[in-house]
Each structure stands twice: as structure tokens, then as C-alpha cells.
Amino acid sequence: MTASGTMRAMSANTTSDMTIAATVIRQIQTALTVPETGGILGVRAGRVVSEFHHDSTGTTTERNYIPDTESLNAVLRDWQRRGIEFVGFVHSHRADKKNLSKLDIRYAEKIKTHCGMSEILMLIYLPDDKTIHKYIL
Helix, strand or coil, X not given: CCCCXXXXXXXXXXXXXXXXXXXXXXXXXXXXXXXXXXXXEEECCXXXXXXXXXCCCCEECCCCEECCHHHHHHHHHHHHHCCCEEEEEEEECCCCCCCCCHHHHHHHHHHHHHHCCCCCEEEEEECCCCEEEEEEC
């Protein structure tokens, strides 16, 4: 997750054609009720995002979400042991901010490079209208 983390991508899967399981969508809608909260996404097999972990200990402000990388790295180590591949992030924005911010893009690129990923899935969730916007970097 961070420059000091140990996680690496588990496969050469691409995220372009991934879909999100209905259970994961419900989990996101339940967990991310306000802007600037988030979590990580994973797949067990195939092209369906089947895993979501809410970063309940991340730092949130009115304008920013800062992941708790120590906690998320522990989850990723557990996922790796269980055969779950990390594929990206989801976080919530205000209703008028459906696009990735420059900071979101920089963070995603850093993680993608560190994990040796060719692509990373980034979801922006808007709690006000319950929409999810999918980006591939």
C-alpha cells in the first residue's frame, strides 16, 4: 500500500472488464454514508469484484480521506493468504465531485507502481445519490 509496504499484485489480471458484485455495492452503500471515506477492493477469481473492506480507521475530513495504510496492509496480507487479489480502491466524494481528484490519481499511480500492477480500479461513490463511478488507471 505504501512505499514501505510489502504487497505485490498477485496476477496480471486487468481491471478494464471487471464488474462489481451486488453484495459489494450494498456493502459500499452501507459503509460509505458520507463523503471522504473509503476502502479496498478485491477479487477471488474471475472478473467480478467480490471483496470490499471498509477502512473504518482511516482519517477523514470534510475534503480528504487518508487511508489507514497499516490496517489496510494487514487486511491485504490476510487477503493474499486467502487467495484474494487486491485490485483497487473505493472512496466517497461530495455529489458535485464524481471525478477523481489530482490527489486521487497521484495516490493510485503510486500504489499501482509499488504493487507492480498494470491497472488499478478506482471507484468514486457519491452517497447523496448512491451512484458509483468507475475509473481505470
